[in-house]
Amino acid sequence: MPVTLASHLPRTASNDGVIDAARKVIGKTLIDAQESVGEVILTVEREAIADVCRALRDTPGLEYQQLMEIAGVDYPERPDRFDVNYCLLSLTKNRRIIVKVTTDEATPVPTVTGLWPVAGWLEREVFDMYGVAFSGNADLRRILTDYGFEGYPFRKDFPLTGYVEMRYSEAEKRVVYEPVSLPQDFRTFDFLMPWEGPEYRLPGDEKAEPQAPGAPTPAPATGQPPKVEAKPASDAAKRDKPYAMDNEERGRRGAKEADTAARKSSKQKAESEVSKPEAGPVPKPKSSGRRRPGGGPA
Numbered sequence: 001m002p003v004t005l006a007s008h009l010p011r012t013a014s015n016d017g018v019i020d021a022a023r024k025v026i027g028k029t030l031i032d033a034q035e036s037v038g039e040v041i042l043t044v045e046r047e048a049i050a051d052v053c054r055a056l057r058d059t060p061g062l063e064y065q066q067l068m069e070i071a072g073v074d075y076p077e078r079p080d081r082f083d084v085n086y087c088l089l090s091l092t093k094n095r096r097i098i099v100k101v102t103t104d105e106a107t108p109v110p111t112v113t114g115l116w117p118v119a120g121w122l123e124r125e126v127f128d129m130y131g132v133a134f135s136g137n138a139d140l141r142r143i144l145t146d147y148g149f150e151g152y153p154f155r156k157d158f159p160l161t162g163y164v165e166m167r168y169s170e171a172e173k174r175v176v177y178e179p180v181s182l183p184q185d186f187r188t189f190d191f192l193m194p195w196e197g198p199e200y201r202l203p204g205d206e207k208a209e210p211q212a213p214g215a216p217t218p219a220p221a222t223g224q225p226p227k228v229e230a231k232p233a234s235d236a237a238k239r240d241k242p243y244a245m246d247n248e249e250r251g252r253r254g255a256k257e258a259d260t261a262a263r264k265s266s267k268q269k270a271e272s273e274v275s276k277p278e279a280g281p282v283p284k285p286k287s288s289g290r291r292r293p294g295g296g297p298a
Contacts, residue, residue: 012093012094013095015040015095018040018062018097019033019034019040021061022042022055022056022097025056025062026042026052029044029052030044030052031045039096039098040097040098041098041100042098042100043102044099045101046102046107046110047110049109049110050110050111050112050115052099053067053086053088053099054115056088056097056099057088062090063090063092063093064088064089064096065091065092066091066116067119068087069085069087070119072084074154076155080104082103082105083100083101084101084109084126085098085099085100086112108133108134109132109133109134110134111135113136113137120137121143123137123140124137124143125143127140129144129154130154130155131152163179
């Protein structure tokens with residue numbers, strides 16, 4: 001008999017009583033507690049972050065065993081401009097909680113690597129992006145930016161130009177540093193409206209132009225296509241009308257290929273006529289003079 005599921009979502013425990021239980025074990029270090037969009041958010045004192053996380057992990061009924069993420073947020077207008085958010089997951093209850101502390105540019109936050117070793121990488125990321133220091137982290141190095149990078153990207157307080165950029169040089173077979181530039185080499189803009197028609201001329205457009213009365217009739221086409229005379233274009237014309245230059249080049253190549261094919265065909269025809277034998281009487285086979293027993297020649 002088929003089983004009908006009540007919901008495709010995993011079963012989660014309710015957050016009812018979580019704030020009261022957390023307030024009981026955390027005590028005076030809890031600054032604020034609220035529930036928003038189905039998640040409990042606790043704001044605690046900065047120096048007590050390690051003790052708070054240990055209590056949330058080890059207290060029966062709470063059991064937030066896993067540290068999922070450490071996320072930084074920057075509010076430049078505040079004295080304590082940075083929020084450091086610890087996202088915890090309860091594997092037994094299947095519910096989440098966020099623990100938040102605040103700090104400034106100079107005051108470090110105690111590390112939680114003693115509770116979760118993975119916090120070493122997560123704290124390095126917050127330090128690299130925001131400049132928040134973590135006291136007790138034995139390997140607080142940059143993890144995303146380059147060696148010797150100055151500043152912190154998520155503060156958005158650095159200039160976009162005037163510094164150096166890094167790239168791999170195929171010629172020198174190493175990483176090189178160059179002044180920051182904004183090249184536009186591969187961007188050719190054509191601002192013509194497609195429904196108004198292009199301004200450049202394509203091969204064959206002259207056939208559609210009306211001729212003035214009394215103009216001479218063009219000569220009939222011969223077997224060999226006419227050669228296209230390309231006028232030298234200046235650098236400005238090449239830059240402004242790249243498609244016209246492409247079509248002129250295409251016309252020159254087509255005329256050259258047709259001329260080569262015609263010469264090759266004429267040469268092959270001449271060679272075939274020279275190698276053809278002259279017509280004449282077919283020689284008769286010579287007899288050896290011997291005769292077979294039946295009387296005919298051997």
